[in-house]
Amino acid sequence: MTDDILDSIQPQAELNEEGLNELAQLTQWARWNAILSLLAMVCSFSTNLYTAVKFPEAPDAISSFITAILGALLSLLLNTTLLSATGKLKTSIAGYDQELFNMGLAKLTKYFKITGILTIIALVFITIAIISGLSAIATRQ
Amino acid sequence: MEQKIQDSLSEFGLKLDDESRTSLYKTGRWTQFISVAVFSLGALTVLFIIVLKDKLTFYMNREMGISANNGARFWVFFIMILLMIAIIAAIYYFLFMFSTKIKKGFEAESTTLVYDGLKSLKIYFIITTIFSGLILLLNLMGIISKLIQ
Numbered sequence: 001m002t003d004d005i006l007d008s009i010q011p012q013a014e015l016n017e018e019g020l021n022e023l024a025q026l027t028q029w030a031r032w033n034a035i036l037s038l039l040a041m042v043c044s045f046s047t048n049l050y051t052a053v054k055f056p057e058a059p060d061a062i063s064s065f066i067t068a069i070l071g072a073l074l075s076l077l078l079n080t081t082l083l084s085a086t087g088k089l090k091t092s093i094a095g096y097d098q099e100l101f102n103m104g105l106a107k108l109t110k111y112f113k114i115t116g117i118l119t120i121i122a123l124v125f126i127t128i129a130i131i132s133g134l135s136a137i138a139t140r141q
Numbered sequence: 142m143e144q145k146i147q148d149s150l151s152e153f154g155l156k157l158d159d160e161s162r163t164s165l166y167k168t169g170r171w172t173q174f175i176s177v178a179v180f181s182l183g184a185l186t187v188l189f190i191i192v193l194k195d196k197l198t199f200y201m202n203r204e205m206g207i208s209a210n211n212g213a214r215f216w217v218f219f220i221m222i223l224l225m226i227a228i229i230a231a232i233y234y235f236l237f238m239f240s241t242k243i244k245k246g247f248e249a250e251s252t253t254l255v256y257d258g259l260k261s262l263k264i265y266f267i268i269t270t271i272f273s274g275l276i277l278l279l280n281l282m283g284i285i286s287k288l289i290q
Contacts, residue, residue, distance in 0.1 A: 015155045019252065022259040029266040036273035043280035050287060092155065101155050105164035112171040119178050126182065130189065137196055 024093050030108075031086040034079040041075040044068065074118065081111045157255070165243055169258070173240035176233040183226040190219055232272075235265040 015023070048068035052061050088104030091097065157165075190197060198215045238261040246254030 015157060016252070019256050019259070020155065022256050022263060026259055026263040026266060029263060029270050033266050033270040033273055036270060036277050040273060040277040040280050043277065043284055047280065047283050047287065096155055098155060098158070102158070102160040102164065105161050105168070109164045109168045109171070112168050112175065116171040116174050119175050123178060123182070130185075137193070 020093060023089065027086045027089045027093065030082055031090070034082040034086065037075060038079045038083075041072050041079070045072045078111065078114055078118075081107060081114060085111055157252075162247065165255070165258075166247060169240040169243040172236045172262075173244075176237035176240070179233045180230060180237075183230050186226060187223065190222060194219075232265065232268050235261045235268070239265065 045068055048065055051058070052065040055061055085104050085107030088100050088107060090104075092099075092101035092104055194215070201215065201218065239258045242254050242258030242261060246252070246258055
């Protein structure tokens with residue numbers, strides 16, 4: 001099915017000026033997105049680290065610190081992948097490098113694949129939370 | 142002369158070859174899944190709040206000390222949640238449009254649709270970049286307030 005759809009497009013369709021322009025702008029915004037997200041992650045992690053060091057006796061200090069580490073690792077994985085994808089795409093558009101262009105698009109696929117997998121994990125956790133919430137309400141009745 | 146220049150540029154131009162088309166198609170499938178999941182979750186949350194309205198009002202009154210005679214507060218809370226869901230849905234609408242247009246573009250052999258898809262993905266990244274900037278600003282304000290204390 002996938003192959004049928006992919007084969008139906010004009011083989012080796014050339015990207016014209018409009019396409020290249022759109023791709024260049026997309027790359028630029030995605031790059032800014034990754035940079036700002038990484039900076040936000042560093043700030044958030046620093047704040048959590050500061051709180052954990054300054055108030056170690058706080059009841060949620062350890063759990064919030066562990067959550068911050070997990071969040072930072074996930075953000076690092078996602079945003080470095082996006083940064084790598086945009087870097088490759090940017091260079092390939094500037095130098096008309098087909099191989100690098102394909103590598104950049106493959107990295108972009110990887111970025112959305114990781115996001116998709118994280119969405120699945122989040123959905124599982126949310127479903128568990130809803131079920132346990134509903135059962136808690138039912139138990140109290 | 143101009144045609145010759147165009148031809149020579151085409152020789153070095155970027156192409157939507159098999160590899161890049163496969164990558165774009167796979168990206169489209171993942172973005173479709175992500176956007177549909179977000180839409181479903183938003184709808185579920187609204188449904189959850191409507192169905193459990195009385196229970197939520199009761200717990201809000203008890204846990205947050207919200208006055209029982211002020212039912213309007215529940216609606217303020219509900220509208221805020223609804224607004225948040227609407228903003229998130231609007232962002233993910235562009236991701237959904239990207240996947241739809243890329244798929245249709247491949248099916249209809251239309252590079253215009255593929256470019257439209259790329260445009261939708263660009264808008265998605267523009268909005269998420271603005272939100273990332275706002276989150277960064279909030280984090281910086283948090284750090285500054287902690288340093289001042």
